[in-house]
Amino acid sequence: MLVLSSPSGAGKTTISRALLEREQNLRLSISVTTRPQRPGEREGVDYTFVDDATFARMREEGAFLEHARVFGNYYATPRAAVEEALNQGQDVLFDIDWQGTQQLRESARDDLVSVFILPPSTEELARRLHKRAQDPEEVVRQRMAKATDEMSHWAEYDYIVVNEDVEESVRRVTAILEAERLRRDRQTGLRDFVQQLSHQAEKAGG
Numbered sequence: 001m002l003v004l005s006s007p008s009g010a011g012k013t014t015i016s017r018a019l020l021e022r023e024q025n026l027r028l029s030i031s032v033t034t035r036p037q038r039p040g041e042r043e044g045v046d047y048t049f050v051d052d053a054t055f056a057r058m059r060e061e062g063a064f065l066e067h068a069r070v071f072g073n074y075y076a077t078p079r080a081a082v083e084e085a086l087n088q089g090q091d092v093l094f095d096i097d098w099q100g101t102q103q104l105r106e107s108a109r110d111d112l113v114s115v116f117i118l119p120p121s122t123e124e125l126a127r128r129l130h131k132r133a134q135d136p137e138e139v140v141r142q143r144m145a146k147a148t149d150e151m152s153h154w155a156e157y158d159y160i161v162v163n164e165d166v167e168e169s170v171r172r173v174t175a176i177l178e179a180e181r182l183r184r185d186r187q188t189g190l191r192d193f194v195q196q197l198s199h200q201a202e203k204a205g206g
């Protein structure tokens, strides 16, 4: 389970999309949200867009692994899709905030790797929020004001990437993913493989 968090506008959606294109074994966890759909966003691809009543019903049914209120809207990670992907041996990418990360950390423990993306500067963060230009000015202001709050949780994450250049940031997150996959405890079947190697070496050595 690979979590990417950042203040809004720092670039986690951009980095996630690039990662998903390159990494065959990585699947995005598609969140459920009550936030209005942005132009260009696709239902069931970027988010599953639901109304408040549907969200509340799903929460009561225990359909969520975690849920949080962000910028006045509700967001949640649906349980079934994540469990299915993990059971199939796939890695799952989560674009969620610090509240969701805390909840996932409690349930997943050792299986969670978390990365916090920082903008190179406040000016650049403001530029990126404006560049996206899909949200009303009021929303941009609200997100800027919340950046400090989100950033105050940086120390709860395993890795920090300052997103100056997109390519470089994607390279760094890919390196994190590669290294984490190579951890001894994540490589299943290693014991049998080493035993086989030892056995063959003994035979070869006479």
Ligand SMILES: Nc1nc2c(ncn2[C@@H]2O[C@H](COP(=O)(O)OP(=O)(O)O)[C@@H](O)[C@H]2O)c(=O)[nH]1
Pocket: 005, 006, 007, 008, 009, 013, 031, 032, 035, 066, 067, 068, 070, 075, 076, 077, 095, 096, 097, 098, 099, 100, 101
């Ligand atoms: N806890 C939690 N946070 C989420 C989830 N989906 C998205 N978020 C977070 O909600 C915040 C707002 O996301 P979004 O509305 O897409 O705006 P953007 O980050 O500015 O593109 C971001 O910090 C996301 O990481 C989720 O399923 N759970």
Ligand SMILES: Nc1ncnc2c1ncn2[C@@H]1O[C@H](COP(=O)(O)OP(=O)(O)O)[C@@H](O)[C@H]1O
Pocket: 006, 007, 008, 009, 010, 011, 012, 013, 014, 015, 128, 129, 131, 132, 163, 164, 165, 166
């Ligand atoms: N390294 C970067 N340099 C310049 N612009 C970037 C960079 N990363 C992202 N952007 C742009 O900044 C805006 C916000 O990025 P986005 O990925 O939507 O952020 P988030 O998902 O963290 O809210 C987008 O217009 C995106 O194209």
